[in-house]
Amino acid sequence: MLEINQLSKSVGEKIILDKLEIRLPIGRSLAVVGESGSGKSTLAKMIMALARPTSGSISFNGVVAPQHKTSDFKAWYRQIQLVFQNTAASLDPRMTIMQSIEEPLRYFTKLEKSDRKQRAAEYADLVGLPSMLLTSLPNQLSGGQYQRACIAKALILKPKLLVCDEIVSNLDVIHQYKIIKLLQKLREEQKLSLVFITHDLSLVSRLSDQIMVMKNGRMVELFNSEALHSEDRHPYTRSLLETAKLIGRRNEEDSHIADMVKKTTISI
Numbered sequence: 001m002l003e004i005n006q007l008s009k010s011v012g013e014k015i016i017l018d019k020l021e022i023r024l025p026i027g028r029s030l031a032v033v034g035e036s037g038s039g040k041s042t043l044a045k046m047i048m049a050l051a052r053p054t055s056g057s058i059s060f061n062g063v064v065a066p067q068h069k070t071s072d073f074k075a076w077y078r079q080i081q082l083v084f085q086n087t088a089a090s091l092d093p094r095m096t097i098m099q100s101i102e103e104p105l106r107y108f109t110k111l112e113k114s115d116r117k118q119r120a121a122e123y124a125d126l127v128g129l130p131s132m133l134l135t136s137l138p139n140q141l142s143g144g145q146y147q148r149a150c151i152a153k154a155l156i157l158k159p160k161l162l163v164c165d166e167i168v169s170n171l172d173v174i175h176q177y178k179i180i181k182l183l184q185k186l187r188e189e190q191k192l193s194l195v196f197i198t199h200d201l202s203l204v205s206r207l208s209d210q211i212m213v214m215k216n217g218r219m220v221e222l223f224n225s226e227a228l229h230s231e232d233r234h235p236y237t238r239s240l241l242e243t244a245k246l247i248g249r250r251n252e253e254d255s256h257i258a259d260m261v262k263k264t265t266i267s268i
């Protein structure tokens with residue numbers, strides 16, 4: 001279980017995260033939603049032990065997140081991986097897709113090169129990345145292909161928790177749908193826990209058991225995803241929904257996108 005206790009982060013006078021409390025059981029999925037600047041990416045960095053909390057703690061399966069440069073980081077990153085928005089920094093532009101996907105195995109395991117390559121090919125296949133792309137460079141891939149390569153790289157160490165920071169926000173609806181379907185499949189088949197960070201409330205109820213809404217570093221509310229459209233929602237959550245003109249659109253959009261995917265021959 002991911003346990004976040006009274007997590008706070010300040011920089012100078014500015015409070016970025018304020019006493020967050022999160023419990024995420026194994027195999028469950030939490031969406032973290034909020035407008036720009038609400039602290040979502042800072043939370044992702046904290047979970048990845050890339051930034052230190054000012055106070056509070058994070059633990060996963062009883063192990064406390066490392067805060068100093070020790071070998072504890074190695075154990076942490078074997079369990080927890082991050083996939084973030086499609087940026088040039090995600091994959092080394094000089095490495096082939098195969099080299100990028102197998103890179104974590106070079107750092108974290110003693111597998112022979114041939115075994116690493118075989119595992120990388122398996123994970124590329126798992127995320128639906130055509131094998132002919134394994135010899136390509138990152139700039140030769142489409143946005144959806146690039147994102148799938150990042151997901152394959154994050155999954156190759158078989159993490160128990162995947163933190164996804166805005167990974168589909170820049171993709172068109174077909175590619176969003178396919179990646180969401182992939183993550184759903186991994187949750188079911190591998191009991192992968194998921195923290196799915198986004199500003200887009202339209203995506204989250206399809207992927208998450210629970211939704212945490214954040215504003216100015218604070219948790220506004222936490223609820224089961226089926227209750228997203230309930231009248232009990234906090235006014236801020238409702239305003240996020242209304243701003244995006246999403247109320248009532250979800251089911252229609254789901255079936256429309258599914259129809260499009262069935263009909264289209266586009267592959268990613």
Ligand SMILES: Nc1ncnc2c1ncn2[C@@H]1O[C@H](COP(=O)(O)OP(=O)(O)OP(=O)(O)O)[C@@H](O)[C@H]1O
Pocket residue numbers: 011014016034035036037038039040041042043199
């Ligand atoms: N190192 C830092 N020093 C000062 N302020 C910071 C630092 N890192 C983040 N912030 C501030 O903390 C707030 C939260 O930033 P964060 O990137 O976590 O938000 P976010 O919800 O992920 O936003 P977005 O959706 O735009 O990515 C912002 O106001 C940001 O300017």
